[in-house]
Amino acid sequence: MAPPPVPRRIAISVALGTLLNPLNSSMIAVGLVALQGDFHVSLAQAAWLVSSFYLAASVAQPLMGRLADRFGPRRVYATGLCVVGATGVLVLLAPSYGWVVAARVLQAIGTSTAYPSGLALIRRLAGGRPPAGTLGLISAANTGSAAFGPVLGGLLVSVAGWRGIFAVNIPMAAAALVLALRWLPADPPAERRLTARELVRDLDLPAVGLFAVTMLVLLDFVLSLGGSPLWVLLVVLPLTIGQLIWHERNEPSPFLDVRALAGNRRLLGVLGQQTAVQAMFYLVFFGLPLWLQRVREFNPATAGLLMLPVSALAVVLTPVAATVIRRVGAGMSVLVGSLGLAIGAALLFTVGDDTGVLAILAVGAVIGLPVAFNNIGLQAGLYAATPTEQAGLAAGLFQTGRYVGAIVSTALLAALFDQGEYSTAGLHQIGLVILLVAAVLAAVAPLTPAPAGRHRPVPATGEPVTPARPDPVESPAGSDRAPA
Template sequence: MSLRQVVVIVLGVLLNGLNSSMIAVALVPISATYHVNSQATAWLVSGLYLATSVAQPTMGRLADLLGPKRVFCFGLVLTGLAGLGAWFAPDLGWLIAARVVLGIGTSAAYPSGLALVRRNERDGEGIRTSVVLGAITISSQVCTAFGPSVGGFLITWFGWQSIFLVNVPVTLLGLLGALFWLPGDQQAIRGNLRSVLRSLDSLGIALFCAMMIALLFFLMRLSSGIAWGPLVIALLAGGLLFWREWRCTTPFIDIRMLASHGGLLMTYGRYIATYLVFYSVFYGYSQWLEQGRGLAPDMAGLVMLPVAAVGALTAALMTKKLVIWRGLLGGALFMLIGTGLLQLAGSTASLWLLALIAAVLGIPNGLSNVSNQNALYLQAPASQMGAAAGLLRTSQYVGAILASSLISINYHQQATDAGLHHLGLYLTGVSMLVLIVVLIDPKLRALSDHLVKKVSTQKGEKEYVRSTR
């Protein structure tokens, strides 16, 4: 694969991480523009992640059916249109809709990009595949790390609308590069529209969305009492989803695989809990820095920088070894310490202390993220690795959706010291639960201690394999 092809793919992939993180410092000015509270703006976060949790595996399947270049270009067009739509948003509802479309559009680049990389790997020319995959991973982490800082700069100088409009020139560049430099889709479109929709498990996707939306409504209204209607809908949709996916030949969520691999189910649960804490900090802490601490968006972005930057650095160091149990244990411990330190944050706290708290909270993201992915690699059947990896990404977004609900419950009208401290207590409880699960799971420790070894391939590259069955 040539350098310019790699640049085009990376340009498309980074848009998802950038749009996910820039919004963290835009929630307060958006709230002021539309005169809404924190519970309303939480839908800007959960809406994108709900769309992304469904769109990423769906776009991957579409790339197989329609061709990766077609899907890659379609995603860029959709992203650019969403950026324009957000710029002209007359109200919050319109902006939420634009964020949903943005989530769908930015979800296309990663699965279609990997499909393009795989195709060029067979050609055996250009940059090595390991280097290309590393570039894709690092670019996504870097964009997540610097997203709040970039967003803070744009908001300070050009207004919050600029974090959406910036997608337009980037997608235009990516689209031109894709049309001229990416290899064409040689295969014809497989099947008609009906067969394509059938292979996507549209009913399963619809039930998943209904369950998550109803659950969001239920969680966001907990502060004012139990909303029985959304709870009943969520349970009903969840039951129908289980019934549907158990019988579906091409399920959106492979229930049979989860039922036959209990370790995988535990890994998904840890991943949801880890990202529940991460996104609660990423969005909740930054919102408090602006409203509770009174920082400008650009300064809040700088204080938040260590969360993702330290996490990315830790993850990079972790990739040198296939660590599982020790990484999960360390991640849970630092998560417990970091969420406990949130009790020290206050309107009079120094910026150095606030940045230190952010740095400590970044460590578990790197440790737990890599360790859970390593566990998935060993636990998932080789024939179902793609589906298992897709569910891991979906678990991440479910954690983000739950985090937006938890933030809205604790902040109500705006982020205060008391709200942040209450949020921290919830997160400390989740962290303690993760630590207990890691400590009492004997299979997890055995997986790390006895089933892993490092070997060299004939090409001289390093890879990890099961040492025993």
């Protein structure tokens, strides 16, 4: 018997919450200049609004996933939406730049609850088989919000100033919260209420701190590549990683169960693929606009429009990718994505100083083609490789891979564009790097978990997962069901 489909309204509710993170990560780009003028801060200081969001989200995603696994995904999801709405109010009243940065960090934490909580909830409802339709809806919402974030942000800045970028989260978070409370099934009751001391011990805060320091060291090193590289951080980084591993191996309730991760090679493979795919995506997503503005001298608005095919086509092709997963498997979806990425990278070699606008749009469309296949394919692989009781944490680590990929891409950009010397030759070098990485991704794509048809991952107990039935109240028949 096939596992039950996920009701469409649950998929919509989760998608509405998850889009807030990529939306806020991209909207801020068009507000930095206005914010810089209001508070009289340097560009480097203003850039901390971007860096602080990446750092906080990369740590918060797995932490929120752990909380969802421990205390219930609906509770964590709803709490995060309340935090997002509160940050919008806080910024409206912010008297100084420091308050804005603090609100930005809280915003990153609040928006980081949705994806790991949502995936944990969907896993509980759908059981072992990856619900391709539901994952496709979430993937399309995330990709679309990231693509249109700068467009929405530009409109908000022109109408309401830079504070409008934060204020728009108030009604969006409120709407998502209302739908979550109405549509998402209640969490199972806790066996017992933890004391404050037990809660602190269960969260494993020392490991969270070590993980945050590791991400901060990585971020600082990448940012230093734009000027005087801090090579000493390459010595510090393995030390912090080693300390984190040592601590977690001796922790009875670890934040990152390194023993379980080391034993789950399928999950490690998916996380590695995710980091590499995102690094290559952001290499194009950041690098091509820089080339368009610095070499071709297009204004920012035109450069943004020329980039729309990269993400727009990904949204359009998401249903196709979902169908591929259902019929052939996640490995084929990732293989198509990897080959498409290689073709797009090869086409970058045809772009030059005199290339016409239509040709640039065509290249962007080809580069956007594999995004949907890679994103939803790897989400299905993550779903299949993760034990049910660790679904939230694994989803958080999956999102952390996105941020690590983005950080790695900035380091590659600094090297390939020769410390700010933007050129067509540098763009071609970007194409070469992507082509080589895409070849490796294509080679390992068949190893992606989640074959077509019914798939039951093996949990920690070694027994097959029995798909859980949704609450009858939450499972109306007919059009309210999404294809799984």
